[in-house]
Amino acid sequence: MAQVTLRKVVKKYDEVEAVSAIDLDIADKEFVVLVGPSGCGKSTTLRMIAGLEDITGGEIAVDGEIVNDVPPKDRDMAMVFQNYALYPHMTVYQNMSFGLRLKSYPKAEIEQRVQEAARILDIKDLLDRKPRQLSGGQRQRVAMGRAIVRNPKVFLFDEPLSNLDAKLRVQMRTEIKRVHQKVRTTTVYVTHDQVEAMTLADRVVVMNRGRIEQIGAPNHLYHAPATRFVAGFIGSPAMNFLPCRLEQAGDGLNIRLSDKIKFAVPAERVARYRAAVGKDLTFGIRPEHLTEAKTNGSKNLASFDAGVEVVEPMGNETMVFISIDGTEVCCRTDPNAGAKVGSPMKIAVHLDHMHLIENASGLVL
């Protein structure tokens, strides 16, 4: 059992607050990813969980016991570093067994654990090599092996894939997921790559400027972002943001994107949005919800004409860039939709998936 709880955890460097009063509950066996841009405090949070940074305020508890003052070596956690941090003078076997040797485990058990971890990670024939003889991906696996062997309560990953090339990164991502399925240990994983977050996590914690923006399952964050930041951070290509105005239109409401483009708010949302009439708003919609207008009209679809500026054929789809009042907007169309630069195209807006953001608070309504 290894639940990790953070209560109002604060980290200050002199007067600068790197992490501001965050609350987080991580369940046993859960794979939680802390994701956010550089400087958002995710690594700092991870290091506080590990004990490598002192906690300025708040509490961190593991299985109900507060560990604020417990040194890293007594927290029973293992960490995989961005730069692998393998001991250069030891072989892979010695690297992996170091922690156990420090605690004077019997030799037979050390042997068994190392071999088992090596089997899981497929590094059995590397055991006698030194780190400098290994490739990046192999080193990363050894670093993971070192963590697995200790059978800790929590695995901590600090941007482990950032130093690998793109192809290797995809490969290792799957490895990590596979290992987590085999060795079901609570994991806290830090990355700045939202694709890693989405693919690996049971739950994603989006952080920005020392605060938690939103916690949720990947799909939930994707389809129901709570703030403008989360909406724009998750998903690639990113969500389109357009300034807009809400107008009264009889009993309903209209969203006006420009002089020429407006559409009616779907009936079920009118009540929710009514209070925002007249405020500064942003209209958010993902590219896949801006498609070519098909003749069969689905419900809650509005359409407008737009001039195509850039066409990017991706094979399975074609990205079409249009411009609305000077803002570049990305749309996803069928490859056979016949988009051509310079010629106009009818774009359909799937209003069921639109998001309305209040500029002042950054919250999604």
Add this chain to the structure above:
Amino acid sequence: MTAATVTIDRGAPTRPRYGSMSRDRRWAMRWSYFFLVLFAIFFLTPPLYMFVTSLKTSAEISAATNPWWVFHPTLSNYIELLTSPMYITFFRNSALVSIFVVTITMIISVPAAFALARMKFWGSAVLATGVFLTYLVPDTLLFIPLFKMFAVFNEWTGIQLINKWWVLLIVYPTLTVPFCTWIMIGYFASIPKELDEAALMDGANYRQILLKIFIPVALPGLIAATIFAFTVSWAQFLYPLAFTTSPDQLVLPVGIITTLVRGDVYNWGQIMTGALLGAAPPLIIYAFLMDYYIAGLTAGATKG
């Protein structure tokens, strides 16, 4: 549109420069070798001459034949010295002092360097600069007060410090410890902090981090520091000259100079042999561990 005709002008030479650039480089190399040979002659003449002289008998030396060549080489000088109990004593004293000083130096320097490089504690920055500055207080300033201090100590406790070879064990570290600490700080600081953290997560305390991680990884630096400490101890002249006087307490440099070089008649053959043998240990270490030697020098200064 007329078809464009491209005429290739073969008149002007397109690439004569290539030849002259590599010619420049070759000339630069030739000049370099020429001067290097000159300087090598300058630097290596004294030790070579020491060697040549050591193979000569007194007779040959005073015969004033060509001093640069040995006509009747002999090993008698070597044999005489190596079987002379006095010389052996000098050698033994030097060896003992050097080995002990190296040990003491390492015991003091390595933990101190670890503490200064990795652990912040009150006054660590001051201490680091202080170590550096100590190096600037020369032995030629300290030998007089130390002499008096030892005399006073003798008065208080009755323990004779002057004229005992092991008093050198107390003073030599002042010469070796600052620089060795400086070298080790440089090497320790270059170990990535993540390695510490990985070890902390693996459950190591500071002692284990130092012994099992830092020392093995910084081994080249340790070797360089050891070599430096040994060489400095072996070559020391002022302190032993000031503090030891009886022949059985002398170390090698002082021994050779005070016993062999005296009176009116110098036995230069023996003196040169003695000097060469005296220079042998550092030279041998240098021959085998040259890279560590040089690494220690450059690390100490450039990382400072």
Add this chain to the structure above:
Amino acid sequence: MVDAVISDARAVDTPRKKTGLRRMFQRKSTIAFLMALPLILLIAGLVLYPAFYAMHLAMLNKSMQRFVGLSNFTFLFKRETFWMVVQQSCVFALTAVLFKALIGFIVAHFVHNIPAKGQRKWRGMLLIPWVIPPAMSTLAWLWLFDPSYSAFNWIFVHLGLPAIPWTGDAYWARFSVILINVWYGAPFFLIMYLAALKSVPEQLYEAAAIDGANWWQRIWYVTLPMMRNIIAITVLFSTIVTFANFDIVQVLTAGGPVDKTHVFATWAFRLGIQGGDIPLGASVSLFMFPILAICAIFILRDIHRRGNEAS
């Protein structure tokens, strides 16, 4: 898929709690302090204390019974030998350091020019003077300079040139001391500057060459600025060490002839140890201190500046 079974046979490890953040801090810094303690004691007891004790000693009379204030110093000021020693020490240090740095710099370039495989060999050969204990190598020079049997003079005489009184004549003796000092110290500069030369990016030279610089301009505009720090540090260090040099002068001339090659160190030795007047000897060696302090200040300033530039 078979779940991995990693048996958990270890005893339950209860985390030891520290009852206060402060205690954890103290533990780490006390350990660190203890580790540095021998060093602190060594410096305090065998470097700092003697240095101050020297100042106290310098103000006692010869038999060290009475406090006489600055009369030792005034006594020295009146002696002509003292001023000779001051002048000789300064001239030695400055001249020797200048030539050492120059030769080291020049030879470093030559070594840098030859292919890498040969560099190691040459570097190894050229560093030998620095490896030999200076007292031993000075003996070799003493023999090379011997009034009757000098090997150098043998060559000169054969070429029809006059024999040189290397250690007999005052000016030649000074020359000899500087020569040996340069011989001994230049390799050190060579090694330092060679390492520094290697760290200058090749692209800077290529850019300069394209801009039309000849070899002299390349050195002046590319090499020297990039090496400014290492040059400053080595020169200052060497000035201090050369200024305080003892071995070479003592073995070669013991200060003679007629005190014309005495430096602070050897004269302090003569007066203090051989002459038995400890306070006077202390006064002499203390005179080195202001000059050393000035050099130290320059070094510190340079390091701080370098440190700020780097960060």
